Amino acid sequence: MRMIMLVMLAILGLISASAAAVAVAEEEELYPCEKCHLKLKLTGMKKASVYHAVNLTIGAHKGLVCADCHVPPTMSELVGGVNIVSFYKGDYKELNVVCAGCHEKTYRDYVNLVHGNKTIVCEGEVKVLVKGYKNVSYWLHLCQDYTSLSVVPAKGCVECHTPHNPHYKPLAPLPPPSRRPPPPDQSVIAYTTLGVIISSLMLIVVPFVVELEKGGRRGR
Amino acid sequence: MVDETRRNLIKAGVVAVVGSAIGFIAVKREKLMELLKPVDKVELLSAIDREYSVYAERAKKKEAELKRWCMEEAAKLCRERGEESVECVEAKRRCDAIQVKATGPRKGVRFAMAIDLNKCIGCRRCAYACVMENNQGRNLNIEWIKVLGVERKEFPEILGSQLDYEMAPLPDTVYIPISCMHCENPPCVMVCPVRATWKESDGIVVVDYDRCIGCRYCIAACPYGARYFNWAKPVVPVLELNPNMHILGNVPRVPHVVEKCTFCIQRTRDGGVPACVEVCPVGARVFGDLNDPNSPIRRVIERYGVYTLKSEAGTNPRLFYFFGPSKPVHKQEGRR
Amino acid sequence: MVEGRGKVTLVDLIRYVIAEGIVRGGPSYKCLLTGLALMAIHGLYLWIFVQHAPIFLGSDAGGMIVTGMNNSVPWGLYIAFFIFWVGVAAAAIMFGLAGYVFHHKGFREIAVIAEVQAIAAILIAMMLLFVDVGRPIRTLILMPQLPNFPQSILDWDFIVLSTYLILNILAYIYVLKKMLAGQEPSIKFEHAFMVIAAPFAIGIHTVTAFISQALVARPYWHSPLLAPRYVATAFASGPALLLLILLIAESRMGLKVDFDVYRKTVYVIVGSLVIGLYFTLSEVQEIFWYTTEPLKRAQASVLFFGKHIWWLGFLGWLWVILGVAAVLLSFIPSIRNTRKGIAILSTIVIVAVICEKTLTIVVPAFTPDSLGQVVGYVPTPIEVAITVGVHAIGFIVYAILARAALKLLIQRQSVGHT
Numbered sequence: 002m003r004m005i006m007l008v009m010l011a012i013l014g015l016i017s018a019s020a021a022a023v024a025v026a027e028e029e030e031l032y033p034c035e036k037c038h039l040k041l042k043l044t045g046m047k048k049a050s051v052y053h054a055v056n057l058t059i060g061a062h063k064g065l066v067c068a069d070c071h072v073p074p075t076m077s078e079l080v081g082g083v084n085i086v087s088f089y090k091g092d093y094k095e096l097n098v099v100c101a102g103c104h105e106k107t108y109r110d111y112v113n114l115v116h117g118n119k120t121i122v123c124e125g126e127v128k129v130l131v132k133g134y135k136n137v138s139y140w141l142h143l144c145q146d147y148t149s150l151s152v153v154p155a156k157g158c159v160e161c162h163t164p165h166n167p168h169y170k171p172l173a174p175l176p177p178p179s180r181r182p183p184p185p186d187q188s189v190i191a192y193t194t195l196g197v198i199i200s201s202l203m204l205i206v207v208p209f210v211v212e213l214e215k216g217g218r219r220g221r
Numbered sequence: 222m223v224d225e226t227r228r229n230l231i232k233a234g235v236v237a238v239v240g241s242a243i244g245f246i247a248v249k250r251e252k253l254m255e256l257l258k259p260v261d262k263v264e265l266l267s268a269i270d271r272e273y274s275v276y277a278e279r280a281k282k283k284e285a286e287l288k289r290w291c292m293e294e295a296a297k298l299c300r301e302r303g304e305e306s307v308e309c310v311e312a313k314r315r316c317d318a319i320q321v322k323a324t325g326p327r328k329g330v331r332f333a334m335a336i337d338l339n340k341c342i343g344c345r346r347c348a349y350a351c352v353m354e355n356n357q358g359r360n361l362n363i364e365w366i367k368v369l370g371v372e373r374k375e376f377p378e379i380l381g382s383q384l385d386y387e388m389a390p391l392p393d394t395v396y397i398p399i400s401c402m403h404c405e406n407p408p409c410v411m412v413c414p415v416r417a418t419w420k421e422s423d424g425i426v427v428v429d430y431d432r433c434i435g436c437r438y439c440i441a442a443c444p445y446g447a448r449y450f451n452w453a454k455p456v457v458p459v460l461e462l463n464p465n466m467h468i469l470g471n472v473p474r475v476p477h478v479v480e481k482c483t484f485c486i487q488r489t490r491d492g493g494v495p496a497c498v499e500v501c502p503v504g505a506r507v508f509g510d511l512n513d514p515n516s517p518i519r520r521v522i523e524r525y526g527v528y529t530l531k532s533e534a535g536t537n538p539r540l541f542y543f544f545g546p547s548k549p550v551h552k553q554e555g556r557r
Numbered sequence: 558m559v560e561g562r563g564k565v566t567l568v569d570l571i572r573y574v575i576a577e578g579i580v581r582g583g584p585s586y587k588c589l590l591t592g593l594a595l596m597a598i599h600g601l602y603l604w605i606f607v608q609h610a611p612i613f614l615g616s617d618a619g620g621m622i623v624t625g626m627n628n629s630v631p632w633g634l635y636i637a638f639f640i641f642w643v644g645v646a647a648a649a650i651m652f653g654l655a656g657y658v659f660h661h662k663g664f665r666e667i668a669v670i671a672e673v674q675a676i677a678a679i680l681i682a683m684m685l686l687f688v689d690v691g692r693p694i695r696t697l698i699l700m701p702q703l704p705n706f707p708q709s710i711l712d713w714d715f716i717v718l719s720t721y722l723i724l725n726i727l728a729y730i731y732v733l734k735k736m737l738a739g740q741e742p743s744i745k746f747e748h749a750f751m752v753i754a755a756p757f758a759i760g761i762h763t764v765t766a767f768i769s770q771a772l773v774a775r776p777y778w779h780s781p782l783l784a785p786r787y788v789a790t791a792f793a794s795g796p797a798l799l800l801l802i803l804l805i806a807e808s809r810m811g812l813k814v815d816f817d818v819y820r821k822t823v824y825v826i827v828g829s830l831v832i833g834l835y836f837t838l839s840e841v842q843e844i845f846w847y848t849t850e851p852l853k854r855a856q857a858s859v860l861f862f863g864k865h866i867w868w869l870g871f872l873g874w875l876w877v878i879l880g881v882a883a884v885l886l887s888f889i890p891s892i893r894n895t896r897k898g899i900a901i902l903s904t905i906v907i908v909a910v911i912c913e914k915t916l917t918i919v920v921p922a923f924t925p926d927s928l929g930q931v932v933g934y935v936p937t938p939i940e941v942a943i944t945v946g947v948h949a950i951g952f953i954v955y956a957i958l959a960r961a962a963l964k965l966l967i968q969r970q971s972v973g974h975t
Contacts, residue, residue, distance in 0.1 A: 055501040107546065110524075114494075114517040117504035119235070121493035129311070131353060137346075139353040147320055147465040150493035161502075172502055175345040177385035179362040181452055181627040184937050190603065191938035197599040198945060206594035208585035213808075363628075367928065380929035397927065408773060414711035415695070417703040432698065437622075437631035438711055444774035446928040449628050450589045450691070452621030454611045475642040476611040477691030478621050498815020 060166035070099055072165070093157030100158040111154060118155035123147060137175055276323035279431065280468040284321035287466075287473065291316035294459040308336035318464035321472055324490040330485045331511040332484050333424065334498070336398055337545035340505035342391035343368050347497035347506070351400075353498035354485060355471035356463050358455020360549030365482040366400040366497060367448065379530070398506075399425060400497075401447040401482035402530065402538030409439035409448060418479070424511070424539055425484050427469040433478040440479065444534045447482045448536060484508075511539070565737045570730060573737060577964050578957030588839045589956060593949040596698060598840035600946010603939050604688050612692060623809020623939045629932035630923040634940045635689035637915035639682050640950075641794070643653060643765045644914060646721065650751075650758035651825060657751045660825035662816030665747070666966065670731045673958040674799055675725045679718055679761075709767045717764050721757040724750070729958065736965040762787050775922040776853035777860075780843070786836040787914070792829035794910035796822045797903035802955075804900050806963050810813055811875060813970050819899050831915065834880045852925065860921040865931045869920055871914045879909035957966055 051168045052205075057065050072078040077085045081098035088096060101108035110116035125145030161169055226487040236325050249325070302308050348366040357363045369382040373393045382451045383396070384457035390396065410419055410426060417432035418439060454476040466472045470486035485495035509516030518541075521527065527541035579590065610619030616801040626633040652671035656664035687693050698704060701714045727749045765783035773779060797803055806812040846858040853862075863870020883905045892898030916936075925931045936944075 011444055011863070110520065110546075111463050113515070113520050114509070115520050115524075118499065118501065119494050119504075119508075120499050121488060125411050131461055133458075134349055134352045134357075134359055137349040137353075139350055141353070141463060143314070143464065145615070148324065148491050150491045151486060152492065154501065156493065161504075169503055170324055170514065171342045171390050172344045172346075174343055174386070174389040177345070177387065178348065178364045178367060178442075180932060182360065182622065183361060184623050184625065187623065187938045190607070190942065194599070194938050194942035194945070196598055199858075201592035201595040201949075205589045208588040212583075212585045305693060361622075380855055380925065382929050384928070384930055409706075411708045412710065412772075413705055414709040414715070415698045432695070433692065434695040434698065436686075436689070437626075437691070438709075438712065438768070440628065440631040441769070441923075442772050442774055444927050446629070446926055446930075450621075450631060452624075452627070453622035454617050456617075477609075482782065536773075 032128035057165070061168050066151070068163075072101075088159065093160050094154070096164075097158050099164075100162075102196060111158070114152060114154065116162065119152050121150045122153055123150050135176055234502065252256055271323040273323055275386075275464045276325075276468050279325040280321040280472075283472055284319060286464075287321065288316060288319050290311060291319060291459055298459065312329055312459045315459060315462050316504040319466065319467045321461070321468055322487060323468045324486075326425070326490065327513055328422070330504060331401070331424040331539075332489060333509065333511045333518045333539040333541065334403075334495070335483065335518055335527055335543055336505045337505040337507070337544045338395050339395060341368075341396040341398060342503055342505075343370055343386065344395070344502060346500050347398055347406075350496045350500035351482070353461060354463055354488075355456050355483075356473050358451060358457060358467070359452075359461070360456045361452060362451045363451070363455075363480070365447070366398055367446070369397045369399055370394050371397055372421075382452060397530070397542065398497075399445055399447070400540065401484075402445050402536065402540040403482075403484060405537035407534060408442040408444065408534075408536060412438045412442045414438065417436070420448055421493065423490070425486055425489075426481070427483055427486065428479055428481060429469065430472070430474055430478045430480070435477040435479065437479065444531050444536060445538075448479050450479050453478050486548045505545075565734045565736075567730070569738060570734055572586045574957065577961040582960065585850040586956075586960070589951060593953045593956070594762070596949035597953065600943045600949065601751045604943050604946070607641035608688070609693070610765070610945060612694070625937045625940060626937050627934070628931055629926035629930060630920060630934040632689070632919050632923070633635060634916065634932055635685045637919045638944055638948075639685040639689070640765060640787070640918055641914045642678045642682040643718070643762050644791030646675045646682065647758045647788065648761040648791045648793075649675035649678065649799065650755055651724075651792060651796055652799065652822075653747065653751055653898050654755055655821065655825075658750060659839065659949055660963040661817070661820040661821075664821075666970075667799075667814065667818065668747070669736075669962045670802065670959055671799055671807075672725045672732070673955060673962060674764065674795070674802070675758075676722065676729065676958060677951045678795075679725070680954055683718060683722070683947055684943070684947045684950060692756055696896060710764060710771070714761070714764045717757055717760045721754065721761050724754045724757060728754070729962070733924065733962060735760065736962075736969060759788060762791050766811060769918075774927045775856075776850055777856035777922040780840070780852075782836055782840060782843075785893050786833065786840075789797070789804040789836060790833040790910045790913055793826050793833060793906050794914070796826050797906040797910075800899060800903045801907070802959065804896055804903075806959070807896070810960075810963055810966050810967060819858075820893070821895070823887060823893060823899060823902065824864060825882055826903070830880050830884055830906060830909070833910075834877065836882070837877065837880075837913075851958050852927075852929065855929075856921045857926050858925050860917055864918065865924055866933055869917055872917045876909050876913035876917065877906055879912065883909060886912060 056200060057067075067076070070080055071085075079096065079099045079104055083095050083098055087093070094123065097108065097111070107116050121142060123142060123144035123146065127143045128140045129143055130132060130138050131141045158167075281418050285289055291312075295309065295316050298308070298312050299309040307521075311347050313504075321331060347366050348364045352359075355365065357365070367384055369379060369384060370386045370389065370391070370395065371377040371379065371382045373395050377395055378398060384467075386394075403420075403424055405420075405424075408418055413419075414436060415432055415434055417434065418426065418428045420426050435450065437450055440450060453476050455474050457473050462473075463471060465487050467483070467487035467490070470483040474480055485493070485497075488495060494508045495506075498508045507517045507521050509518035511518055513519065521541070521543060525543045525545060527543045529538040529541060532538075582590070607619050608623055610616045610857055624633060649671040652664050653668035655661055656666075656668050672889075683758045687696070690696055690929040699712070699715055703716070717762050731746060733743045769775065769778040770781065770783040771779070797852060800819060803812070803814050803818075841857075841861065844853060845861075848854055849914045858864045858865060860869055860873045863873075883902055886892050886898075886902055889898075890901060919932070920934050924933055
């Protein structure tokens with residue numbers, strides 16, 4: 002029975018978002034499960050499959066089985082009463098209940114805006130991508146009115162964590178901070194300063210010395 | 222001769238005595254007694270009854286000025302790129318959207334932020350988002366957020382930390398994003414000779430750019446290196462301008478004034494979260510109201526506990542750090 | 558030229574000072590003023606048209622970006638010399654004080670020159686602050702109400718500096734008026750002045766140290782020894798400068814100074830120097846033996862080992878070497894008891910204190926900065942030019958006021974002797 006689920010999952014995993022509707026139709030054709038599972042030669046606890054590239058023997062969901070989340074026999078239904086179709090439609094947040102089933106504390110963190118991204122929502126919002134400082138891009142909120150904003154979780158769980166291996170992939174760091182730009186070239190100022198200081202010192206010292214000499218001679 | 226001086230001295234003395242006597246009678250006794258009362262620090266620091274109408278007026282003026290400037294720049298852009306070009310349209314849209322607010326603090330709110338050091342991967346996206354959200358001068362390289370890479374030891378020692386790492390995250394490194402701590406007891410506010418910077422009642426330490434004299438005493442006093450000086454005229458291209466502005470926050474600065482993180486006052490005062498919180502790809506940042514028992518920040522404090530940086534300085538920062546639920550595996554695996 | 562006029566008004570006095578200080582000078586004196594004016598104009602020009610161009614002219618170019626200061630080292634050459642000149646101003650009171658305490662006629666006579674030095678030094682100090690501040694016009698906010706008075710030490714500094722400046726100007730006007738009228742300045746006035754001004758003299762330097770000493774963010778400054786250290790070396794540099802001026806006045810203008818004044822002042826200078834060196838020793842012990850504060854140690858090793866910035870280490874040790882040398886030299890009778898020797902000694906002391914009190918006080922506190930980053934600081938030519946210009950203005954004031962006073966002093970001496 003478990004193998005059946007696996008194959009179903011494998012096939013579903015391969016189907017792209019645009020083919021979601023077709024996928025549901027195809028479900029019927031893929032029965033019986035033996036069609037694929039005879040070829041796969043899956044044994045024991047190894048639940049890897051080349052088709053859907055899901056490997057539950059490693060990664061963060063190590064040790065789980067497909068049925069922990071996918072309700073057999075169709076597998077397109079998930080625990081918590083949502084359907085996998087939401088994923089292909091892009092309603093990621095609907096799938097959160099699946100994760101919440103096990104990760105209760107984290108989910109409560111998520112609901113309380115502790116875990117995960119948060120974003121602001123405003124009236125008449127348009128998000129524009131700005132390419133700015135050091136060519137890094139940034140999503141700017143353009144609103145009609147900025148005085149009533151609210152905060153919601155930005156993404157569903159599966160947007161950051163692949164359901165089958167939910168570790169977050171680290172991102173490459175952006176370039177390090179630069180220091181204050183160096184002062185502009187001041188060689189001209191340096192020379193004039195030097196000139197002014199030297200000439201005025203001459204102006205100060207030379208008459209002084211000359212008079213001192215005179216005075217000295219007179220003194221003698 | 223001596224008599225004359227003596228007479229003069231006596232005259233001066235009589236004048237002084239009469240003057241102080243008049244002063245003593247004219248100024249009410251209660252007022253004198255008030256002078257003798259010990260100063261309430263909280264009252265001094267957070268000018269709760271600050272008149273916000275002054276700022277509203279100034280914001281309106283600033284808005285008109287900025288719109289004029291923006292339109293000029295947009296017109297320049299249009300002449301260069303053509304009237305129908307994307308840039309021209311976008312610039313004009315940005316100019317129309319400019320809003321300079323003077324939202325005052327809400328009563329009973331005390332903002333704070335917490336950063337999960339187990340999650341932070343040191344990617345610096347917060348620093349860049351901050352620059353773009355807060356209209357920093359692009360020519361001056363001011364970044365209000367600095368991310369320090371510190372060796373994972375018993376206690377992170379800031380000395381010897383790295384600011385300019387190129388690879389992250391490394392497995393044995395903790396990344397500590399640093400910005401203004403919005404201290405309860407801010408040394409920068411104490412030292413400002415003209416009260417150009419102060420702590421608002423909702424906990425945000427702000428700078429009045431129209432009052433700052435640029436003496437940089439606050440930069441010297443800040444234990445977190447969170448204040449920055451505009452060493453020249455800051456330049457913000459129109460196409461990168463964030464039209465959502467606050468008069469005490471991200472309104473484009475004038476040259477030779479000090480600026481700092483304001484918890485994105487233009488967003489948070491109106492119910493949002495700071496840009497760094499929004500942009501953080503791992504959701505390491507948590508922002509909320511300390512006084513609200515249901516706020517995210519309270520949940521963090523209750524569930525995980527928090528610590529502050531340089532707590533020995535006695536500044537009581539309101540930017541907390543905590544080590545969240547688990548150490549992410551990508552660090553354990555040592556991905557580079 | 559001035560014969561015991563009965564009543565001297567302020568206008569008379571100003572007219573006299575301008576006549577004697579500027580117009581009647583000899584060719585070499587005029588050359589001196591011209592040279593100083595040249596530097597002053599050059600510095601002022603650079604300040605208005607380059608460094609503060611965005612403020613004064615509204616231009617896009619220029620700005621304080623032309624200085625070497627940065628967000629890690631926000632204070633540089635200006636504040637460094639500000640500290641030095643506040644010290645010089647503070648120490649000027651010593652002469653009057655010595656005259657007051659010991660009833661020493663020689664000291665009492667030259668007290669007016671000390672006042673001139675205090676005026677000039679404070680002017681230099683305040684102008685250095687003024688060119689350092691990003692928005693100088695806005696400092697007018699400080700004037701009427703001192704917005705953050707009890708807390709901000711800069712406000713305190715503003716009060717004590719301006720009060721001390723005004724006190725000295727008043728004293729100068731009073732003494733000059735009396736001398737112009739051919740009268741003896743009253744002892745009572747002098748005593749009153751001393752009693753009021755002496756606390757302010759110590760106060761200006763103490764408050765200047767308080768500016769930096771209470772900052773938790775800068776461990777190198779964060780020690781209660783800073784204020785005593787400032788005052789100690791101030792009492793070496795200030796009198797040394799005054800001795801040099803007196804020696805010049807003696808040789809050039811025929812002023813007669815009691816040699817006892819020199820000898821006693823050298824005692825003060827050497828004593829202060831010894832105390833200053835002792836404080837340095839005390840600081841070194843505190844930092845390098847048991848201090849576990851890593852940042853303080855790192856900042857101290859910038860100063861004492863020249864880590865990151867070699868010339869700071871050089872300056873730091875130059876202070877110790879020159880200080881010790883000056884103390885040792887003062888033991889030699891042929892140096893202590895001759896005018897030439899005292900001139901050499903004074904020069905060494907001034908150089909030593911400049912080494913100790915200018916950039917070596919300011920820069921190590923910011924390297925490494927509070928986040929442990931080393932950015933470093935090198936003054937740019939424009940900073941040097943503006944600093945020189947400000948000093949030139951101060952010296953012009955010094956020269957004019959001192960010459961006016963000296964002329965009267967010499968005249969009185971000659972009258973007294975004949």
